[in-house]
Structure formats: C-alpha cells, structure tokens
Amino acid sequence: MPSGVRQDTTGSRGGGQVAAPAMFVGVALVLSGVLSVLQGITGIARDRLYGVPLHYEYRFDLTTWGWIHLIVGIALLVGGFGVLRAMSWGRSAGIGLAAISLVTQFMFIPYYPLWAISVMTLDLIVLWALIRLVT
Numbered sequence: 363m364p365s366g367v368r369q370d371t372t373g374s375r376g377g378g379q380v381a382a383p384a385m386f387v388g389v390a391l392v393l394s395g396v397l398s399v400l401q402g403i404t405g406i407a408r409d410r411l412y413g414v415p416l417h418y419e420y421r422f423d424l425t426t427w428g429w430i431h432l433i434v435g436i437a438l439l440v441g442g443f444g445v446l447r448a449m450s451w452g453r454s455a456g457i458g459l460a461a462i463s464l465v466t467q468f469m470f471i472p473y474y475p476l477w478a479i480s481v482m483t484l485d486l487i488v489l490w491a492l493i494r495l496v497t
C-alpha cells in the first residue's frame with residue numbers, strides 16, 4: 363500500500379481469525395447440517411424410502427420427521443457458518459444445535475440406523491470439540 367497502512371484481509375467480522383480447531387468444528391457443523399437437510403428433503407419428498415417401525419414411542423409421520431430434520435439442518439448450517447466466521451454467538455449456538463441434532467438423530471435410529479448413527483457420531487465430535495474450545 364502506498365500509504366504504508368495495510369488493510370485487514372482476513373474477512374472475519376467477529377473479532378479475528380478462525381483457529382484450526384474452530385475451523386474443523388465449523389466444517390463439521392456444516393457437514394452435519396448438509397446431511398440433516400438431505401435427510402429432511404428425503405423424508406418430505408419420498409417418505410417411503412425409510413422403514414417404519416411397528417412399535418416405537420416417537421413414531422411420527424415421516425413427512426413430519428423430514429421437516430424436523432430440515433429445520434435442524436438449516437440451523438446447523440447457520441451455526442457452522444457462525445463458527446467459521448468467528449462470530450461471538452457461533453460457539454455457544456453450535457453447542458446447542460449439535461445437542462439438538464444429536465437428540466433428533468437418536469430418536470430417528472429406528473427409521474434409518476446407519477445414517478442416524480453416522481450423524482450422531484459427527485455431532486458428538488462437534489460437541490466435544492466445541493466444549494473444549496469454550497472452556
């Protein structure tokens with residue numbers, strides 16, 4: 363720069379650069395959000411894809427489960443981008459959203475076990491990492 367003043371080129375508005383662990387958590391939250399959105403779209407559009415358990419306490423219509431996963435997935439995407447942008451609310455929102463996603467995936471296990479357990483594992487990793495970052 364001719365005037366000798368260098369401008370900030372990090373692009374973060376939340377107070378600084380994103381550290382490597384926070385970047386990992388942000389990407390993992392976005393990935394969990396994308397997987398939940400795909401799960402929700404599938405439940406809404408083609409609800410015959412999932413098996414329906416006969417005796418299950420939390421048995422909803424699969425379209426309802428689709429909407430639940432779609433809303434949780436969009437919230438996870440917003441939280442993940444908040445963590446990636448180093449927003450002040452990103453980490454605490456990520457903890458809450460990953461916990462909500464973990465519970466909804468746990469309740470969805472009888473419908474599609476492999477998918478639900480995979481997303482639950484990702485949510486547990488996110489929770490562990492975010493709690494380590496916050497404390």
